[in-house]
Amino acid sequence: MALISKENNFVTLINIFTVEPARQQQLIDLLIRATTTTVGNVPGFISASFHRSFDGTRIAVYAQWSSEEDYQAMRRNPSASSYMDQALALATFELGMYEVVEVLPKLIGSA
């Protein structure tokens, strides 16, 4: 499980991959393997949530990092970039780096 919250101050990376439907599962498998073997073991990694679009054309990865520096250090890691090269052979992608500004509904008045 991953928790979206304003208070944790994580850096959020949202990566939308566009892929041929016939290769969607192959790309998901590759991204999960990259995370379990490399990316997920790097300092500052918090979580990665993998999403498959119903129409087969996209994969969305919602990832949380402690800081932008930790994320950039991972990108310079040769084993991580080797996985990224393999992903780019299957798909194009659009990456954004975000902070959480609000989560609704607010849960007010818990004990």
Place this chain on the structure above:
Amino acid sequence: MALISKENNFVTLINIFTVEPARQQQLIDLLIRATTTTVGNVPGFISASFHRSFDGTRIAVYAQWSSEEDYQAMRRNPSASSYMDQALALATFELGMYEVVEVLPKLIGSA
């Protein structure tokens, strides 16, 4: 707080708005207002998490719904579409409908 998990079987909508940096805050305010006044009160709405990109050019909304039918019913709601028209005057957007396939790290063996 919102929870990302495979087990809850929510439908996930990820909406990436592209906006002029000078209008990013205006669009965030509009989207939050749409959610507190209309969208968030519709049957089937679970959560919406609003994210601001560090470079000012994007807003990402990560939303969870009970079912695709509930989400589509909201889109046909006139007050919701009025907010969407206002948002489209400020930004372009790309919407995807997803299911969660994996969340890492897996939390294994909790007490």
